[in-house]
Amino acid sequence: MTQTNDGKCGCCCGIDLTRVKEIISECGTKENCLIPILQKVQDEYRYLPEEAMALIAEKLGISPATVFGVATFYAQFSLDPKGKYIIKVCNGTACHVRGNKTIIDAIRNRIGLEAQSGTTSDMMYTLETVSCLGACSLAPAVIINDKVYGTMNPTKMVAAIDELE
Amino acid sequence: MSIGKITSVQDLNNIKAKVTAALKAERVRLLLCCGNGCAASGADDVYKAFEEKLAAKGVDFKVEVFDEKSVALSSTGCQGLCQYGPLLHVVFGDKTYFYVKVTPDDVDEIIDTTVKDEKIVERLLFKDPKTGKAYVTKNEIPFYANQKPNLMTGCGVIDSRSLEEYIGQDGYQGIAKILGTDRKDVCKEVLDSGLRGRGGGGFPTGRKWMFTEMAKGEKKYVVCNGDEGDPGAFMDGAVMEGYAHALLEGMIIAGYAVGADEGYIYVRAEYPRAIKSLRRAIAQCEECGLLGKNIMGSDFNFEIHIKEGAGAFVCGEETALIHSIEGQRGMPSPKPPFPANSGLWGKPTLINNVETYANVPNIIRNGAAWFRSYGTETSPGTKTFSVTGEVVNTGLIEIPMGTTIKKVVYDIGGGTRNAGKEFKAVQIGGPSGACLTKDHLDVQLDYDALKKVGAMVGSGGLVVLDESTCMVKVARFFMGFTQSESCGKCVLCREGTKRMLEILDKILAGEGELKDLDVLEDLALTVRDGSLCGLGKTAPNPVLSTLKYFRDEYVAHIVDKKCPAGQCDTFKTYSIDPEKCKGCGMCAKKCPVNAISGEVKSPYTIDASKCIKCGACADTCKFGAVKF
Ligand SMILES: Cc1cc2nc3c(=O)[nH]c(=O)nc-3n(C[C@H](O)[C@H](O)[C@H](O)COP(=O)(O)O)c2cc1C
Ligand code: FES
Numbered sequence: 001m002t003q004t005n006d007g008k009c010g011c012c013c014g015i016d017l018t019r020v021k022e023i024i025s026e027c028g029t030k031e032n033c034l035i036p037i038l039q040k041v042q043d044e045y046r047y048l049p050e051e052a053m054a055l056i057a058e059k060l061g062i063s064p065a066t067v068f069g070v071a072t073f074y075a076q077f078s079l080d081p082k083g084k085y086i087i088k089v090c091n092g093t094a095c096h097v098r099g100n101k102t103i104i105d106a107i108r109n110r111i112g113l114e115a116q117s118g119t120t121s122d123m124m125y126t127l128e129t130v131s132c133l134g135a136c137s138l139a140p141a142v143i144i145n146d147k148v149y150g151t152m153n154p155t156k157m158v159a160a161i162d163e164l165e
Numbered sequence: 166m167s168i169g170k171i172t173s174v175q176d177l178n179n180i181k182a183k184v185t186a187a188l189k190a191e192r193v194r195l196l197l198c199c200g201n202g203c204a205a206s207g208a209d210d211v212y213k214a215f216e217e218k219l220a221a222k223g224v225d226f227k228v229e230v231f232d233e234k235s236v237a238l239s240s241t242g243c244q245g246l247c248q249y250g251p252l253l254h255v256v257f258g259d260k261t262y263f264y265v266k267v268t269p270d271d272v273d274e275i276i277d278t279t280v281k282d283e284k285i286v287e288r289l290l291f292k293d294p295k296t297g298k299a300y301v302t303k304n305e306i307p308f309y310a311n312q313k314p315n316l317m318t319g320c321g322v323i324d325s326r327s328l329e330e331y332i333g334q335d336g337y338q339g340i341a342k343i344l345g346t347d348r349k350d351v352c353k354e355v356l357d358s359g360l361r362g363r364g365g366g367g368f369p370t371g372r373k374w375m376f377t378e379m380a381k382g383e384k385k386y387v388v389c390n391g392d393e394g395d396p397g398a399f400m401d402g403a404v405m406e407g408y409a410h411a412l413l414e415g416m417i418i419a420g421y422a423v424g425a426d427e428g429y430i431y432v433r434a435e436y437p438r439a440i441k442s443l444r445r446a447i448a449q450c451e452e453c454g455l456l457g458k459n460i461m462g463s464d465f466n467f468e469i470h471i472k473e474g475a476g477a478f479v480c481g482e483e484t485a486l487i488h489s490i491e492g493q494r495g496m497p498s499p500k501p502p503f504p505a506n507s508g509l510w511g512k513p514t515l516i517n518n519v520e521t522y523a524n525v526p527n528i529i530r531n532g533a534a535w536f537r538s539y540g541t542e543t544s545p546g547t548k549t550f551s552v553t554g555e556v557v558n559t560g561l562i563e564i565p566m567g568t569t570i571k572k573v574v575y576d577i578g579g580g581t582r583n584a585g586k587e588f589k590a591v592q593i594g595g596p597s598g599a600c601l602t603k604d605h606l607d608v609q610l611d612y613d614a615l616k617k618v619g620a621m622v623g624s625g626g627l628v629v630l631d632e633s634t635c636m637v638k639v640a641r642f643f644m645g646f647t648q649s650e651s652c653g654k655c656v657l658c659r660e661g662t663k664r665m666l667e668i669l670d671k672i673l674a675g676e677g678e679l680k681d682l683d684v685l686e687d688l689a690l691t692v693r694d695g696s697l698c699g700l701g702k703t704a705p706n707p708v709l710s711t712l713k714y715f716r717d718e719y720v721a722h723i724v725d726k727k728c729p730a731g732q733c734d735t736f737k738t739y740s741i742d743p744e745k746c747k748g749c750g751m752c753a754k755k756c757p758v759n760a761i762s763g764e765v766k767s768p769y770t771i772d773a774s775k776c777i778k779c780g781a782c783a784d785t786c787k788f789g790a791v792k793f
Pocket of ligand 2: 141
């Protein structure tokens with residue numbers, strides 16, 4: 001991924017950056033505002049568009065490399081657009097012990113994803129693994145968008161995805 | 166209803182008296198657990214169903230404690246037995262019923278039978294899965310009877326949204342007690358209590374407070390570590406969500422004691438419910454003058470901000486956490502300087518764990534001696550643990566420090582849950598922790614006893630493993646975790662964990678050699694000694710402890726090409742025994758990847774290239790025809 005130095009959109013992709021500007025003015029331009037800004041931008045756009053990061057760097061008076069460095073450090077941030085449904089399979093200890101691997105495989109098979117994680121080509125689903133959702137007593141646990149599903153098994157999981165559509 | 170500004174102990178006492186009177190005037194109170202676990206089982210829908218159906222049935226009910234109505238609906242924090250959630254604790258004065266696995270469909274019957282007629286809905290009672298015995302009240306259930314709750318009595322009992330109910334439990338009296346006193350005395354009281362950091366290290370909290378109090382500087386900060394990165398642990402999340410006011414009170418007391426006027430709570434992003442609850446609690450405190458300028462009419466000012474984490478385990482490390490609050494990459498830095506002298510923005514900073522702070526109000530109110538009456542000489546007090554894994558009762562527990570592992574696994578946890586599978590090990594302390602065996606069942610859960618056997622309390626995650634768990638895989642799991650969470654600053658942590666992971670993968674793929682074990686051990690010690698922060702220093706622990714206590718399992722994978730636990734897929738293929746298969750087709754229906762095909766009434770076959778080895782077919786087959 002390349003970064004433009006002038007802080008302007010470098011790829012003519014036509015992404016509307018109005019919300020980014022608003023978010024920056026809500027959060028402020030101190031260095032410690034960077035992470036909250038990135039979080040809000042990601043909430044809004046479901047990922048961090050390159051142009052948005054460049055704009056944030058310019059407004060905060062820091063280098064695009066710093067923004068990029070922070071964005072790639074934290075697992076929460078994504079530089080690629082995500083699907084409509086974000087399926088997060090817990091890969092914490094309790095869920096691992098109770099067999100989340102078979103659930104991941106069942107999901108991949110159901111949504112047609114070759115890789116262990118990522119987004120389907122039709123932009124419908126993103127599969128991720130996360131560490132501990134705090135529902136360990138109900139392992140294995142999965143979150144789809146904001147809804148938590150406890151005590152999953154492959155069959156229940158496929159049924160839950162079927163229900164989404 | 167607003168409770169107005171609180172400016173004196175008298176104000177707190179008045180509110181408390183009003184709460185007590187209001188609770189007394191109620192006929193029935195429905196305490197529905199809406200903690201993270203129960204929410205995952207649908208507690209929010211049950212809550213909504215109660216709201217709608219109580220109204221539809223003409224039962225006049227209240228949510229706010231001061232409303233004058235005889236039926237109260239309350240949403241509490243974690244009540245502990247998450248596995249059986251959503252939990253509903255019904256209180257009629259002295260009489261209580263405890264319902265488990267409540268669904269929206271049960272709500273009609275609960276209202277008609279229990280709320281109106283005060284009778285029990287038998288089928289919703291907790292039944293011991295082993296003995297079949299049904300329990301009417303919560304505290305008779307062995308899971309609860311064997312605990313000693315101090316924090317959890319608040320968490321699972323008051324409405325987590327209510328400041329008034331917290332004050333009704335003597336909440337914020339701790340602040341009233343210390344305002345105007347010498348701040349050194351407050352530090353001393355905490356020191357005398359013997360409270361040790363609940364975030365893992367077990368450093369004496371009072372001593373940390375004294376260092377920060379003595380540090381020179383006009384501006385100081387108080388930081389709460391709510392990152393709870395240890396996978397398999399959820400105690401801090403439960404406290405932030407269900408008992409936020411205890412945490413805030415602890416932080417305010419800490420602020421006064423060390424001379425700080427600003428605090429930060431760093432909460433991991435995976436806890437949206439905790440964040441919401443903390444925001445509400447902070448707003449409530451600001452409104453009635455428990456936070457902000459001139460707290461309770463004194464000249465003490467204190468404000469608290471929330472910082473959401475962004476998903477990096479290493480940010481639980483205190484220096485990394487501080488960098489993350491400052492808006493940078495969360496990488497640890499060398500100590501000294503310690504945060505007590507140079508922390509957030511270079512200012513003296515007190516940093517403690519959620520549970521550490523939440524224990525403080527009780528200590529200030531009841532005194533150091535009270536706290537010391539629980540636990541052991543060197544590890545006083547109670548501690549929460551999350552008990553998970555292959556055990557009958559999973560959930561959140563609170564026990565005096567020094568309770569044995571046996572008591573937790575058997576008396577509270579109810580023993581192993583899979584029929585015929587014996588207890589094998591308990592993993593304690595998360596990725597920095599260790600696996601302990603049957604021989605350690607009498608070991609006490611306290612800082613020093615665990616250290617002696619090469620483990621640590623850590624944050625309090627306790628994962629029970631039975632015979633079906635492969636210990637090499639457990640070690641591989643934690644290695645994979647620390648490897649991907651290593652921030653990359655130290656070469657040994659970054660590269661060493663990767664090489665260790667490769668060796669473990671090689672063994673699990675059936676390609677290991679015996680000499681790999683020596684290399685693994687050697688690498689483990691090098692990574693431990695050559696890393697800056699606790700992540701790298703402790704990352705080898707799961708490998709070291711499994712090598713120490715379960716070496717034969719490693720050897721079996723390498724020499725016999727077998728997984729003694731029968732868990733490793735490499736050594737396993739699923740097939741259908743044509744002799745036993747009746748051709749019912751159930752397995753093909755259950756297979757989530759359509760790997761099974763055949764004609765009804767003749768034997769089915771499994772396509773090994775499609776099979777994900779989930780075992781659903783074997784679980785379904787009534788004739789035992791699936792072999793692996
Ligand atoms: C890699 C790593 C992760 C940590 N994660 C946490 C955590 O999630 N929560 C926590 O309270 N402490 C965590 N700690 C410990 C903190 O660095 C620090 O010691 C603690 O917050 C101090 O609080 P206490 O004295 O109240 O325990 C972690 C330490 C390391 C090295
Ligand atoms: S380990 Fe999966 S929710 Fe905690």
